[in-house]
Amino acid sequence: MTQTDTTDRLTRCKEILANLIAFPSVSADGNRAVTDYLADMLTQAGARVEVMPDATGLQANLFASIGPDTDDGIILSGHTDVVPVVDQPWTHDPFAMTEADGRLYGRGTCDMKGFVAACVAMAPEFAARDLTCPVHFAFTHDEETGCFGAQRLTALLRERNFRAMGAIIGEPSLMQVIDGHKGCYEYTTHVTGLEGHGSAPDLGVNAVDFAARIVLKLVELRDVLKTRAPADCPFDPPHSTINVGALRGGHVHNIIAGTARIDWEMRPVQQSDADFVKAELAAFVDILRNQMQATYPAADIRTDIVGEVVGLIPEPVNPARTLAMALTGANGAGLVPFGTEAGLFQSIGIPSVICGPGSIAQAHKPDEYIDVSELGRCLEMLGRLADQLEQR
Structure with missing residues (x-):
């Protein structure tokens, strides 16, 4: 990977993130527009894409796959809804991404459109590789109000008897590997x-x-x-x-x-x-x-x-944790006090781990931001994933 390639990845990621931030996908207002945008981007990258609207049509999950149709794939999961900005003293437009001093400001930059943007930015690279197993993209609605989208998605995956080697949920963890939280x-x-x-x-x-x-x-x-x-x-x-x-x-x-x-x-x-x-x-x-x-x-x-x-319960054997540690160079995994969708994937038999860019300390606050360097580290992890899954 050359410096030019690394710069191109980051530039592509920032462009996608700016587009995602421009969708004011506050949970109560729906995420359909941002989901349709992501579906179009992934379709253009060559993914097999399924959009799953709820009964109202205003909310939707997205599930997409690149690579062979086998049951040993890796899920990259994130939510596309954000919390409200009402009565928060923002100094930047919350729905127009602003770059300043090595940071990207906007609602959702950290929690968690930054990870979603990194995944979509990498989709063409995954599609260009001869992958040994599939990479799946799971983007959900209504995480901030009760993980309702992920509950719908995991229930559907269970009905389909869907299997995967593991899931990486990209909630902001400063790219640390996390394998547990309470319900x-x-x-x-x-x-x-x-x-x-x-x-x-x-x-x-x-x-x-x-x-x-x-x-x-x-x-x-x-x-x-x-x-x-x-x-x-x-x-x-x-x-x-x-x-x-x-x-x-x-x-x-x-x-x-x-x-x-x-x-x-x-x-x-x-x-x-x-x-x-x-x-x-x-x-x-x-x-x-x-x-x-x-x-x-x-x-x-x-x-x-x-x-x-449901909580994410640390398990003695967790292939997703092992993979995330190998991709990031971590020598251990930790716990977090906040809840995520990871336990829902674990509950249907998919080993799960949390690892994503940004700090939870910036989430839900006015002038929410993510450091550009964090996006870079996330893209490096996803690039290593592509390398590891490529047919040798």
Whole structure:
């Protein structure tokens, strides 16, 4: 690889990234336009491309392949949605990439259109090689709101009995190899009671009272989870956690609260903990609901799932980790506190690892950026992947 070739790769990558940033693919608004652009780019590179829209047509996953049709390929995965910029004090246009002082600014540069751009920039090179196994591109929607696109995609791949040697999810990790993170399960519990005058509390059903009991139950379960920590758990803390983020309800001092809402989450280190919490809470809620309905039959407690993202569990043998370490020169793998789509691929039997350009410290912030040098390192990794997969 000559210096000219390296420069051409980076120039191509930056051009693609600028185009990706120009699509304001905020999760709530849809990612179809950016997905169609990527589909066109990959089709031009010679990939076999499938666009998978959701029921609305506004969101879509993309799955594309280059190379032979075998079951030992490598998946390069990233999401194309971004978080909002509303009320953030940007000094650059968030949807027009700006280069300054060795950095590329714009919403999604780091999280994670930079990795997507690098993959697409390398697609013509993958297509020009005589690959021993396929390279797959998996670009998803709605990662920021609950990994809904990746859940749809991995469910479809499972139905098709799809197999791959491994998946590299390019979330920003400063090109460090990451093989583990906790799950992230987010919920909103709605409590509906009966309003009335505060002077006669027994004639109403106070939603705040019952919501408070649910919060106390969650606190109790949080303490129980500490006793369920697996031996030699690598996470910090080494047990599943519960956090109550918000409790809202009622209006004023002298009205029995008719509604309340609890926003809460758990981050399980093992699936059995998530199942335990949900079963214990459901049984407790049944008791509370019966108490409420004894006074007011229409009273209710409902828990909505905001998102259930499974964790990435470190495994003794992980071909994707071995590959990523070889490609980057790393001598080990680490853990991260944030959630990704990697565990979803792992859950369908595809060994998975996280390794991508940029720092998570820049994600979701005003003036989000990625260092140009990080894109260069990512392109070098993908170039080594092409070399390794080429027919000798």
